[in-house]
Amino acid sequence: MPFGTAVKLEPRAGPSRSKAVATRQICAGSSVLSCEALCTVLLPEEKGQRCDTCNSKSVQLQKCSGCAAYFYCSTVCQGLQWRSHHKKICKRFNKYTSSLGFQALAPHEKLDALLLSHLVAQLDGVSVDSDLVSSITSLLPGPIEIASPPIAFSSTHIRAPLVRDIYSRFGNNNFVIHSHLTTFGHGIFPRASRMFNHSCLPNVAAKYILSPSTFPKMEVVALRDISEGEELCLPYLDPALLQSRQQIFQLSYGFECRCDSCLFLEKIGPIPKPPDDQVERDKLALDLMQFMQATPYDGLTLSTCSIPFPSDLRPVFHESFIAHVAEKFRNASHDGLYSTALNSGLILLALYRLIYPPNYPQIGMHLLELAKTSWNTTVLEDPASLAADRAKRESRAYLDEAKAVLQTLGPEGDLDGPLVEIDTLEQLLRA
Ligand SMILES: C[S@@+](CC[C@H](N)C(=O)[O-])C[C@H]1O[C@@H](n2cnc3c(N)ncnc32)[C@H](O)[C@@H]1O
Known part of the structure; x- marks a missing residue:
């Protein structure tokens, strides 16, 4: 199957059947696959916020005059979806979504039912022996x-x-389609x-390119340099689901x-479950930070690092501990003390570095949040003070790191995004 020059399929043992393998050295940031969506569906809360065809955000969407349930940013997008599947669905859509059968479905099943409806309508005119049908079966x-x-x-x-x-x-x-x-x-x-x-x-991640008058495009980008012969793997789930992921797989x-x-x-x-007591939790976090400081971080996650992991630190991998630190950072960075925000932000960064591979987008987005938090402090301080100067230097350092990570993935999703925020903050820090 021709997939492009950088990747080929090879047999793989176990239930995976085959694997994507690099046919040559691939540099971090390179795109290894670009493909248009065959079919998409928007989450219910995104309906009317994004174009149903190109998925771009717009405040000037036109409703389909037939069903009033699909929204388009242009007549080109409307025409594209009409020809693709909407002409087969439009008249029946409202009766279908108010039917008992549809109403009885759970929210995720409703989404699948809509996506399946789009797909079946799209395949209706296509031979069952076609490459398109067999690309799915x-x-x-x-x-x-x-x-x-x-x-x-029903076809x-x-x-x-x-x-x-x-x-x-x-x-x-x-796939889930996402923006930032x-x-x-x-x-x-x-x-x-x-x-x-x-x-x-x-070692690769999927990003989505949204542009008017086309269906969303997926690009798969190398997160690091990949050697010839190495398997290319995507994350199916957030790797931070450390306890539940095996069950989901x-x-x-x-x-x-x-x-x-x-x-x-x-x-x-x-x-083990982390302690309920706040003082003990803080001690656990402090121990983690001390361990991380004593461990040379060379861009490797702990799972690929040879240093043994202290067993009393294991509760930091409990999903509830990660969620707790993330919430503490979120609250403090928006409306709290800089010292609290910085402290919880750095614990979260340490956890992300342990869990995610280098250049993983979550790490870059979090570094950007740290840079913004430090910058907000400089605004509150006397500009001539040592505290303002320190916060500015910290903001600069987090921003440089965020930029390096997020530029690996490159532009994606909605127009406003972290790369624009990085530019803005750079200008503020230069001023
Ligand atoms: C999207 S497909 C992946 C492509 C698949 N290799 C093929 O030949 O079509 C997902 C399926 O691949 C298999 N798979 C994916 N990742 C795997 C892994 N790390 N270990 C074992 N099986 C895996 C599972 O059967 C899973 O349901």
């Missing part, structure tokens, strides 16, 4: 057979067994699904992850 099915939901359009051509066959690929192949780490829709990208297996220490994807990060967690044993 040749994907690996999920581990559990789930009845397909009612759909808006005499794409019959129920084929619809079930297609739906059985949804759970373990479809915020999910706004789901999409089907068969080429990317066919290629990439999962790793909790991925088993249930939704039918595999056990054996990446370095999972082997590391297996080696350190079960993750």
